[in-house]
Amino acid sequence: MKRFDIYRANPNDPADRPKYVSYYIDMNKCGPMFLDALIKIKDEIDPTLSFRRSCREGICGSCAMNIDGRHHLACICPINKENTEKSQISPLMFMFVLKDLVVDMSHFYAQYKSIEPYLKRKTPKTEGQREYYQSEEDRKLLDGLYECVLCACCQSTCPSYWWHPQDYLGPAVLMQAYRWVIDSRDEYTDERLEKLGGDMKLGECYQIGMCSLTCPKGLDPRRALEHLKHLYVEYKHRKEAELTTI
Ligand code: FES
Incomplete structure (x- = not known):
């Protein structure tokens, strides 16, 4: 027994x-x-x-x-x-x-919805087009991200999320934001990055790493968020350079 x-x-x-x-x-x-x-x-x-x-x-x-x-x-x-x-x-x-x-998962799902977790395009479809293709290399970049089942294990283990659950989006949601930022078929990369700034949405990630330790699917949200932070900084520098040129 x-x-x-x-x-x-x-x-x-x-x-x-x-x-x-x-x-x-x-x-x-x-x-x-x-x-x-x-x-x-x-x-x-x-x-x-x-x-x-x-x-x-x-x-x-x-x-x-x-x-x-x-x-x-x-x-x-x-x-x-x-x-x-x-x-x-x-x-x-x-x-x-x-x-x-x-x-209660409603707040978690509302945060997930806020990142618009679906493909967004600016280029209209050509006649008869049914699918958007990407190279095998680009598709490979999504491995380790799309497998997330949104169980919220990482989210509720993250100390930053304990402190600021209203503002900080948390590792699960941010990893999905990253998944769409790096998807070669998506054409709203800059807009997605812009939305992640301010209000502690991305900035509250201190790379503590509890998320990756706990993920029951063996994924690595900490690493994804590290890369997402780099992409965000690059985006900001690019924007500043554009403004200076003007
Ligand atoms: S019952 Fe579906 S993940 Fe456990």
Whole structure:
């Protein structure tokens, strides 16, 4: 039997106090991942337990939570069956809890929407054109960026985001901003960079690197943001040079 201490909270009930509740599971009758344990608890022990999940294979990003002190996607985080010590499961840090392991993602999604995460073009399509091509080299630049599933693990692990969640866009959103800035098919690069200045949107990244340590998909937001900051500085210098010439 393995013990799981799970954070339980219901902010809608004023009498409810947040607490950890212990559940015991026979690991010989449970699947290999933490999400399997949560589903087993909900199905067989306590149907009131709330958590998000959908794909069960690490591509929807909905089962992000803190497991034994680190952020993970529960569906691809294996339970160490040799380790009989208890495991502790909590919601993502520094996010408002709606219930138990379910956090409010609306602010995160609004910030993501603000960077206009889609291809933007100025050149009209030629007749019959259905696709925008790019070279294999340009396409390769997007590797390590497009795989982000927007689980917000990096976002809620970032100390800069803890301090200024209203203004700072955070590593997940900025990495997606970078993904569109360097996409050779996109024709709004300067406008995208311009929007990232001021109000601490990009400037609050101090390259702490917690984002890359925690990413459950093995991506490197810190490096992407480092490059994005360089691109932003280059853009600003270019703009200043243009103004001086005028
Ligand atoms: S359930 Fe989709 S990422 Fe875990």
